[in-house]
Amino acid sequence: MKQILCLANEPWSNRLPGRTQQIVSRLRDAQILYFFPAQTPWDKSFLHKGRQVRPNVIARALPPIRFPIPERSRRLFRMAWNKISRFIEEESARRHFNQPLLWTAHPHHIHLVDRLEYSALVYDCDRVWDGLPVHWEGSLAQAADVVFAASPLLCDRLSPCSSNIALLPNGINLPLFSAGTRRPDPMPGVTAPIFGWAGAIRAGLDLSPVLYAAQARPDWGFLLLGSVEKNNPFLRHLNKLSNVFLTGPRPAPEVPDWLFRCQALLDLPRTDLAFDEVVSPRLYEYLATGKPVVSMLWPDQVEQFPDVVYAAHDLEEFVTLCAHALEEAPGLAHRRMERAASAAWPVRVAEVERILTTAGLL
Secondary structure (H helix, E strand, O other): OEEEEEEOOOOOOOOOOOHHHHHHOOOOOEEEEEEEOOOOOOOOHHHOOOEEEEOOEEEEEOOOOOOOOOOOOHHHHHHHHHHHHHHHHHHHHHOOOOOOEEEEOOHHHHHHHOOOOOOEEEEEEOOOOOOOOHHHHHHHHHHOOEEEEOOHHHHHHHOOOOOOEEEOOOOEOHHHHOOOOOOOOOOOOOOOOEEEEEOOEOOOEOOHHHHHHHHHOOOOEEEEEOOEOOOOOOHHHHOOOOOEEEEEOOOHHHHHHHHHHOOEEEEOOEOOOOOOOOOOHHHHHHHHHOOOEEEEOOOOOOOOOOOOOEEEOOHHHHHHHHHHHHOOOOOHHHHHHHHHHHOEHHHHHHHHHHHHHHOOOO
């Protein structure tokens, strides 16, 4: 059985599994040791024993680096990463890991590459890592035997550093969004057509399309499903509108019920993130419902699903396309569900296994 030492970028979660967890937990015939970063500078989770989260997966928190250490402070920087590498080596030895495949998911993992024993290296890049030294990611990609990238733009970005780059878009937990499941109505008594957004309402989420549309069409309802960061500049105005519904977070198994309750779904940009063409799991979840999707694009952004998504470039066009979505002719729903089915995580992981096997890494 192949051994995989995974350095993840997020904790193991049974409620909201991230990309790394979705991929490595589905790799067949593999024993996986899943390390994830401390969540605060004073997080003591690393003192607990590793959890058996799957029959073949053990998850373990890493010790925190308690204060930011600039790379120029070479001695302190080296001591911090030596501490983490020793922790990983000791846990790996206890689990009898010997020359495993090393799976990395963050540019700062370059500081562990020369400190650990492994047989081969994989780097999975799912975003633009702004704010980090460019040479970290460049060195990691250069050292990796295989690089996976979540968008064509990320492939291009990393291409000067590696000739072994494979496109691996995000995926979806498809059974959760099965259109054939009978679902309760989470908004009984509401008769207006509902346009829905599902996801965290962060400070940088551009809610101007929702505000503009809700004011222009008081006969429509707008559902914002997810946790709320109160410093989003549009919330103060949205809270005053009777046709805007902020539900707060809901358990992951309930999210599909809310999405199926909507007549159309909304995909909104974030002003605090650089545009990198990565298709979010949210959009695949929308497509899985078969519901019309109205997306607000960045300036000069190319439409990624022009045949199944209504893409607006300004606020007036956004309202117009919302109206078109409500009047959509039959036929597109099946095409959207086909798009989502092709992005199911088992399909994505089968491609990962094919590439790694061809490269002799599995």
